[in-house]
Amino acid sequence: xxxxxxxxxxxxxxxxxxxxxxxxxxxxxxxxxxxxKQELGKGPQLIIDIRSNVGExxxxxxxxxxxxxxxxxxxxxxxxxxxxxxxxxCAASRAYSSASKIIFGSGTRLSIRP
Amino acid sequence: xxxVTQNPRYLITVTGKKLxxxxxxxxxxxxxxxxxxxxxxxxxxxxxxxxVEVTDKGDVPEGYKVSRKEKRxxxxxxxxxxxxxxxxxxxxxxxxxxxxxxxxDTQYFGPGTRLTVx
Numbered sequence: 001x002x003x004x005x006x007x008x009x010x011x012x013x014x015x016x017x018x019x020x021x022x023x024x025x026x027x028x029x030x031x032x033x034x035x036x037k038q039e040l041g042k043g044p045q046l047i048i049d050i051r052s053n054v055g056e057x058x059x060x061x062x063x064x065x066x067x068x069x070x071x072x073x074x075x076x077x078x079x080x081x082x083x084x085x086x087x088x089x090c091a092a093s094r095a096y097s098s099a100s101k102i103i104f105g106s107g108t109r110l111s112i113r114p
Numbered sequence: 115x116x117x118v119t120q121n122p123r124y125l126i127t128v129t130g131k132k133l134x135x136x137x138x139x140x141x142x143x144x145x146x147x148x149x150x151x152x153x154x155x156x157x158x159x160x161x162x163x164x165x166v167e168v169t170d171k172g173d174v175p176e177g178y179k180v181s182r183k184e185k186r187x188x189x190x191x192x193x194x195x196x197x198x199x200x201x202x203x204x205x206x207x208x209x210x211x212x213x214x215x216x217x218x219d220t221q222y223f224g225p226g227t228r229l230t231v232x
Contacts (some may be wrong), residue, residue: 006156034221043223043225045223089156089157100196101162102147102159102162104156104158104159104175107156107157
């Protein structure tokens with residue numbers, strides 16, 4: 001079946017450094033790739049997304065890149081801050097299809113060291 | 115305030131005792147979905163609904179039922195809960211994926227329901 005693999009499962013970086021989380025997907029028909037941030041005791045929140053007709057998208061300190069040929073996409077957080085500490089999930093779906101299953105990665109726990 | 119609400123937030127029950135977790139959204143979203151979250155497995159989709167009276171299975175539908183009689187509500191039903199359904203459950207809603215061209219396909223998640231089945 002379709003799946004999304006996410007690495008690493010845990011990541012610790014020094015405050016101010018960059019963090020990179022990588023995901024690969026199996027369903028070649030996927031065309032929408034959101035990233036979610038989940039803080040302790042809360043539901044996931046969308047932080048950035050990218051569609052298959054775009055290779056890169058940036059929003060302030062957060063950027064996402066997509067390589068459709070290799071079927072992988074990555075989240076980049078620059079100048080990390082303590083409030084970036086959370087669990088991050090990638091996901092893939094066929095956003096324009098009536099089959100709107102969304103497959104999530106297993107999550108990355110990001111810790112920012114002061 | 116735009117939000118997704120779930121009730122109850124915490125529930126401890128026993129094997130076989132039917133239960134319902136309610137989910138309601140006030141954003142007039144067409145698409146609603148239920149997920150369970152387990153350590154090391156991330157979020158797995160249980161069921162989703164494209165609109166009223168339209169539901170479909172996600173990745174892990176076994177042991178669950180849903181209904182969508184009204185646009186705003188999407189209850190999750192466990193007819194005969196078992197201990198392997200102990201988990202953290204999230205409801206989410208968004209614009210119809212078919213209308214995503216208008217803007218971002220943001221899914222709004224509820225606060226979660228922690229269910230323990232003894």
